Amino acid sequence: MAKRRIVLTFPSRLIDQPITYHLIKDYNLAVNILRARVSPKEEGRLMIELSGKKSSLDAGLNYLKELGVNVQPLAQDIRWLEERCTHCTVCVPICPTKAITVDRDKMRVSFDKERCIACELCVPICPYKAIEILF
Amino acid sequence: MVWNGTQHNPAVPRTEKGIPRTTAGTLALIGDLKQMSPKWLRGTSITGYGVNLTVGIGVPIPILNEEILEHAAIRDEEIYAPVVDYSRAYPNGHSEILGEVNYAQLKSGVITVQGKQVPTGSLSSYAKAREIAEILKDWIKKGKFFLTEPVQPLPSVESGITFKWLRERPIA
Numbered sequence: 001m002a003k004r005r006i007v008l009t010f011p012s013r014l015i016d017q018p019i020t021y022h023l024i025k026d027y028n029l030a031v032n033i034l035r036a037r038v039s040p041k042e043e044g045r046l047m048i049e050l051s052g053k054k055s056s057l058d059a060g061l062n063y064l065k066e067l068g069v070n071v072q073p074l075a076q077d078i079r080w081l082e083e084r085c086t087h088c089t090v091c092v093p094i095c096p097t098k099a100i101t102v103d104r105d106k107m108r109v110s111f112d113k114e115r116c117i118a119c120e121l122c123v124p125i126c127p128y129k130a131i132e133i134l135f
Numbered sequence: 136m137v138w139n140g141t142q143h144n145p146a147v148p149r150t151e152k153g154i155p156r157t158t159a160g161t162l163a164l165i166g167d168l169k170q171m172s173p174k175w176l177r178g179t180s181i182t183g184y185g186v187n188l189t190v191g192i193g194v195p196i197p198i199l200n201e202e203i204l205e206h207a208a209i210r211d212e213e214i215y216a217p218v219v220d221y222s223r224a225y226p227n228g229h230s231e232i233l234g235e236v237n238y239a240q241l242k243s244g245v246i247t248v249q250g251k252q253v254p255t256g257s258l259s260s261y262a263k264a265r266e267i268a269e270i271l272k273d274w275i276k277k278g279k280f281f282l283t284e285p286v287q288p289l290p291s292v293e294s295g296i297t298f299k300w301l302r303e304r305p306i307a
Contacts, residue, residue, distance in 0.1 A: 086177070086189070087262035092244070093254030104244065107261035127179035127189065127258070 003051040004061075005034075005074035005114070010044035014067060020048070027060035028052055034074075034117050047074060047118055077134050078118055080111035084130040091122040091131070136194070138163035139289045144298050153206065156215045156235065160289070164192065175267065181258075191263050193271035197282060211239035218248050228300055 010019070015038055023029045032049040039045065050057060064071050087109045092102050099115035100122060102108065111131075122131050140161030148156045168176075175191040198204050217232040219225050224232075236246045241255050274280035290296050 086191075086260040088256075088258050088260045090256040090258050093256045102244070104242065107242070107257075107265075109262075124182045127181050127187065128177060129180070 002054040002057045008046040009070040012042035015044045075113040079132045084128045094121045193267040214238040
């Protein structure tokens, strides 16, 4: 089983297409939609977690690319700016997936991009603006 | 360190050992901004509160006698903090609290409030505090840091300083 968290950008000509349906039905992938948005310029953005067999995953991603969907890893859209972080830990209890954790011995914060679902709960509460999510 | 801070409130309830059970001592400080680093001085924004200046300072405590040592060697378990309901009690000016917890409990990541497990986070930085303490220790060891004579002691419990609640007066 392989798992990838990605951000898809759909050009306006594709926004009425049932693309996630094809990922599930034709490529046998489990699709977990984390966030979705259609912008006023009719560009679609979809943040998803895909899981399935490695070969299915590669075929599915290839299908997206051939359609003209831009695929980028989710990690690129989420940034923990460590130089801004003071390890105050105010964000730790609010994170629902434990992507932000604290080493209780050193009282230092760390951020695991793989666990982040980009819910943005940590964004307004960080006094230092140390987390940026571009979606 | 030039004075007590505007929110210096020494006459709050204390433990047997004299440790305040709620926010008490504050300091007024003076320094040359141009020699400061954003590592220790940062403009911040706290949602629901407003803008703030977040300051990290190191204060050396000269251990001159046993009494000073006793007050400097305080463990997390001995420092208490009130649990305040910021959704109802605080904005309405009610001083009741939901309970008291100590810093060891707070630092564990979970406290129990009225039978419920509540996750905790800090706002000040232990990591930064330790970093500053190490720098200060290094300066003292190398003979680069000297104490000056105090001009006047900070107001203590005997000073009689107390806080007055700011009550909103409705417009008639």
